[in-house]
Amino acid sequence: MxxxxxxxxxxxxxxxxxxxxxxxxxxxxxxxYVISSMTRVLIFAMAAVSLDxxxxxxxMVSFGHAAFVGLGAYVAxxxxxxxxxxxxxxxxxFSYDGSNNxxxxxxxxxLVAALVAAVTGLISLRTxxxxxIMITLAFAQMLYYLFISLDTYGGEDGLLMQGRNQLPVIDTxxxxxxxxxxxxxxxxxxxxxxxxxxxxxxxxxxxxKLNEKRMQALGFNTYWYRLTAYIIAATxxxxxxxxxxxxxxxVDPGLFSWHxxxxxxxxxxxxxxxxxxxxxxxxxVYLLLEQILSAYTxxxxxxxxxxxxxxxxxxxxxxxxxLQKRLNGHA
Amino acid sequence: MPDIILYTKNLCKSYAGLQANTDLNIQLIQGEIHALIxxxxxxxxxxxxxxxxxxxxxxxxxxxxxxxxxxxPVYERARMxxxxxxxVTSVFEEMSVxxxxxxAIQAHHGHSFYFWAAIQKNKLLNQQAAELATQFGLLEHxxxxxxxxxxxxxxxxxxxxxxxxxxxxxxLDEPMAGIGPxxxxxxxxxxxGLRGQYSILLVEHDMDAVFALADRISVLVYGELIAxxxxxxxxxxxxxxxxxxxxST
Amino acid sequence: xxxxxxxxxxxLQLGFMLFLLSAGLTLVFGVMNLINLAHGSFYMVGAYVAxxxxxxxxxxxxxxxxxxxxAGLCGLLVEVIVLRHLYKRDHLDQVLAxxxxxxxxxxxxxxxxxxxPLFMQVPELFSGSVEILPGIPYPVYRLxxxxxxxxxxxxxxxxxxxxRLGMRIRAGASNRSMIAALGVNIRWxxxxxxxxxALLAGFAGVMAAPLFAVESGMGESILILTFVVIVxxxxxxxxxxxxxxxxxxxxxxxxxxxxxxxxxxxxASDNANSIAASLxxxxxxxxxxxxxxxxxxxxxxxx
Numbered sequence: 001m002x003x004x005x006x007x008x009x010x011x012x013x014x015x016x017x018x019x020x021x022x023x024x025x026x027x028x029x030x031x032x033y034v035i036s037s038m039t040r041v042l043i044f045a046m047a048a049v050s051l052d053x054x055x056x057x058x059x060m061v062s063f064g065h066a067a068f069v070g071l072g073a074y075v076a077x078x079x080x081x082x083x084x085x086x087x088x089x090x091x092x093x094f095s096y097d098g099s100n101n102x103x104x105x106x107x108x109x110x111l112v113a114a115l116v117a118a119v120t121g122l123i124s125l126r127t128x129x130x131x132x133i134m135i136t137l138a139f140a141q142m143l144y145y146l147f148i149s150l151d152t153y154g155g156e157d158g159l160l161m162q163g164r165n166q167l168p169v170i171d172t173x174x175x176x177x178x179x180x181x182x183x184x185x186x187x188x189x190x191x192x193x194x195x196x197x198x199x200x201x202x203x204x205x206x207x208x209k210l211n212e213k214r215m216q217a218l219g220f221n222t223y224w225y226r227l228t229a230y231i232i233a234a235t236x237x238x239x240x241x242x243x244x245x246x247x248x249x250x251v252d253p254g255l256f257s258w259h260x261x262x263x264x265x266x267x268x269x270x271x272x273x274x275x276x277x278x279x280x281x282x283x284x285v286y287l288l289l290e291q292i293l294s295a296y297t298x299x300x301x302x303x304x305x306x307x308x309x310x311x312x313x314x315x316x317x318x319x320x321x322x323l324q325k326r327l328n329g330h331a
Numbered sequence: 332m333p334d335i336i337l338y339t340k341n342l343c344k345s346y347a348g349l350q351a352n353t354d355l356n357i358q359l360i361q362g363e364i365h366a367l368i369x370x371x372x373x374x375x376x377x378x379x380x381x382x383x384x385x386x387x388x389x390x391x392x393x394x395x396x397x398x399x400x401x402x403x404p405v406y407e408r409a410r411m412x413x414x415x416x417x418x419v420t421s422v423f424e425e426m427s428v429x430x431x432x433x434x435a436i437q438a439h440h441g442h443s444f445y446f447w448a449a450i451q452k453n454k455l456l457n458q459q460a461a462e463l464a465t466q467f468g469l470l471e472h473x474x475x476x477x478x479x480x481x482x483x484x485x486x487x488x489x490x491x492x493x494x495x496x497x498x499x500x501x502x503l504d505e506p507m508a509g510i511g512p513x514x515x516x517x518x519x520x521x522x523x524g525l526r527g528q529y530s531i532l533l534v535e536h537d538m539d540a541v542f543a544l545a546d547r548i549s550v551l552v553y554g555e556l557i558a559x560x561x562x563x564x565x566x567x568x569x570x571x572x573x574x575x576x577x578x579s580t
Numbered sequence: 581x582x583x584x585x586x587x588x589x590x591x592l593q594l595g596f597m598l599f600l601l602s603a604g605l606t607l608v609f610g611v612m613n614l615i616n617l618a619h620g621s622f623y624m625v626g627a628y629v630a631x632x633x634x635x636x637x638x639x640x641x642x643x644x645x646x647x648x649x650x651a652g653l654c655g656l657l658v659e660v661i662v663l664r665h666l667y668k669r670d671h672l673d674q675v676l677a678x679x680x681x682x683x684x685x686x687x688x689x690x691x692x693x694x695x696x697p698l699f700m701q702v703p704e705l706f707s708g709s710v711e712i713l714p715g716i717p718y719p720v721y722r723l724x725x726x727x728x729x730x731x732x733x734x735x736x737x738x739x740x741x742x743x744r745l746g747m748r749i750r751a752g753a754s755n756r757s758m759i760a761a762l763g764v765n766i767r768w769x770x771x772x773x774x775x776x777x778a779l780l781a782g783f784a785g786v787m788a789a790p791l792f793a794v795e796s797g798m799g800e801s802i803l804i805l806t807f808v809v810i811v812x813x814x815x816x817x818x819x820x821x822x823x824x825x826x827x828x829x830x831x832x833x834x835x836x837x838x839x840x841x842x843x844x845x846x847x848a849s850d851n852a853n854s855i856a857a858s859l860x861x862x863x864x865x866x867x868x869x870x871x872x873x874x875x876x877x878x879x880x881x882x883x
Contacts, residue, residue: 211421
């Protein structure tokens with residue numbers, strides 16, 4: 001037992017060192033675009049972890065998780081848009097000019113996502129299984145069309161940001177600093193997520209996944225616990241969305257698309273449901289696979305598709321499941 | 332007049348025109364073991380599901396501790412002390428026995444909106460889970476996945492989950508189902524040990540267990556209660572013999 | 581009023597198109613308990629093949645025939661090679677695998693036909709308009725879609741309610757273990773149902789080809805509407821799929837046609853137009869959310 005813990009610990013340590021060293025190595029060998037693409041990986045890993053909290057631990061298969069990524073991204077773009085254009089976001093009941101402060105934006109994004117998740121969750125969580133999959137998809141589609149219709153913010157064409165949101169001390173416009181910022185936020189988020197799934201609340205959520213009827217008979221109001229989990233996951237996705245908008249300095253309604261929701265699900269399943277590290281691994285592998293394949297062929301999706309199918313059929317617990325077998329030294 | 336802790340008033344349930352329960356008036360006296368028997372399809376499970384809150388009655392009402400709970404959701408009744416076990420064993424198969432018990436105990440510790448503290452370090456939960464495990468002979472299996480337990484042990488875990496929050500009333504839905512004569516005897520002994528501490532409504536097909544345990548028996552046939560009385564009264568009741576006991580013995 | 585009738589017909593036409601897609605999908609859900617995100621791919625295959633055959637030969641009948649066969653064949657192959665292994669799996673595994681199928685099919689069509697969309701002529705025989713009511717001309721081809729939709733709905737009704745195969749399908753949708761007990765060869769039944777669903781999707785694709793641009797990814801935008809349809813109708817119910825499809829078709833078409841005017845009329849605000857546009861795009865999703873909020877299993881839940 002101690003032996004396996006150590007192995008896992010060593011593995012994590014190596015992973016962290018690799019991630020810390022990566023930007024320096026990339027710059028040293030003159031391939032600094034790697035920093036940018038790894039930043040993207042880290043951001044998606046965070047979104048995948050937040051999705052895993054509800055899909056993997058709570059069996060709430062949301063097919064609309066991208067909606068919260070999109071909301072976060074738009075909060076970042078809109079608030080800074082208003083500062084730059086010097087038009088108040090709203091005038092009533094008080095005038096608010098928007099902001100370029102990343103910390104404040106993160107906070108607002110989480111609040112907005114939580115609010116939307118609370119409202120949509122109240123309805124969605126009345127349904128189960130396939131109906132839940134579809135109703136979450138429907139809500140994401142609604143937001144997709146809503147943002148297409150917002151002409152002020154570019155409608156279908158999206159909104160270009162004039163530089164990244166700012167932080168004190170850290171220069172977010174520097175790609176390397178921004179990479180470390182994302183790595184730091186992801187690391188903090190992983191720790192929070194691990195605590196969460198291992199807490200009393202986490203146990204309740206897992207109980208709801210395994211046997212909701214029994215949970216109710218035990219005296220749990222499962223609806224509120226599931227709703228809370230749904231809201232928590234949404235705030236995580238919103239943070240990823242803010243970072244994503246800042247990374248690309250551009251947002252468009254495509255962020256709400258079912259395709260992105262699908263990709264997030266793929267990352268979670270690929271890595272292995274119900275494990276925080278699995279979601280991270282899934283995101284890394286999926287995006288790297290995408291990049292490697294697309295380096296060789298324009299038609300990379302043609303090959304990625306069958307690979308995904310192959311993984312589903314033959315690696316039932318995802319990649320983390322395979323890895324765990326090796327780390328534990330036995331089945 | 333003895334204290335009646337749980338009773339129904341003209342409880343009816345129909346599915347798509349089919350009458351599953353008609354004008355049920357069941358009274359559970361404080362501290363008694365009250366068996367609800369009847370042939371398959373008599374509506375016993377429907378009655379339990381209405382008492383526990385999974386099914387909403389078509390008409391009539393249910394009173395628990397003097398309070399009308401007819402429309403109260405399952406979890407609220409459970410928190411008030413009305414706890415049920417399931418006919419098809421319903422434990423958390425992928426969790427360990429310890430985790431199963433801790434979860435059941437947690438349900439009665441107020442809310443569970445604690446997001447930070449590691450659950451396995453919660454001394455109170457662990458201690459109470461261990462006590463519960465000891466009571467039900469599950470102590471040596473604490474770390475085993477519930478799914479890996481033998482059938483009889485799983486049944487005991489099921490009862491343990493039902494008892495976790497010190498409820499007042501137990502609704503036991505065929506606890507002896509499929510555990511064989513040996514397991515049945517052991518479980519009978521265990522339930523006998525609970526006599527007086529809890530008020531128990533027992534749905535059961537195993538007549539040996541019923542006659543050994545029940546203070547009173549109600550007989551349900553075609554959704555209607557045809558008799559309620561002590562074991563002797565029910566044994567002697569001609570209508571019951573005709574409708575039920577006569578067929579099975 | 582004239583415009584209204586025309587828009588109602590347009591709504592019906594979209595509705596029947598959606599019905600062709602959702603009938604197969606809802607059966608696959610109901611009978612095999614399989615979520616198939618790639619159902620739209622068969623629609624796309626039908627459209628591409630038909631457009632190609634039409635360009636090469638000029639014969640719509642031939643295009644229809646080949647399109648149907650290829651879509652059905654694709655369905656059969658996909659079922660045998662991939663999906664057969666996933667019936668007993670978690671819905672999530674099915675989502676992942678069929679997501680992979682979408683990538684495969686979308687990119688495959690790009691490799692074969694390129695990135696430029698294809699266009700298909702409306703067959704000459706159906707290219708004109710008829711006056712359905714005095715003063716209302718309506719394209720024959722759109723009427724044809726409504727008529728064929730009606731025919732398919734009737735055919736499916738007869739198939740499901742009055743044949744041996746239909747009995748087995750119904751049994752499968754309501755009680756899976758029962759048909760195994762009846763000694764029905766489930767593998768064969770499943771393959772057949774799946775291929776039938778793919779064929780119907782391909783049919784929708786062929787019929788859609790002259791109306792829309794035939795392009796990679798065309799399956800997904802309509803697939804989401806299809807999901808909305810079967811969720812509204814109740815999963816596994818063909819009757820629900822028909823009603824859901826017509827409801828979605830009408831709400832979507834009428835919403836887009838009349839909501840802008842209605843809002844303009846109610847408020848003279850500049851924003852009315854863009855708000856109306858987004859509201860009418862969101863209309864069916866609002867409808868779905870509202871229905872699921874009150875009937876979490878759809879209007880006609882099967883089984």
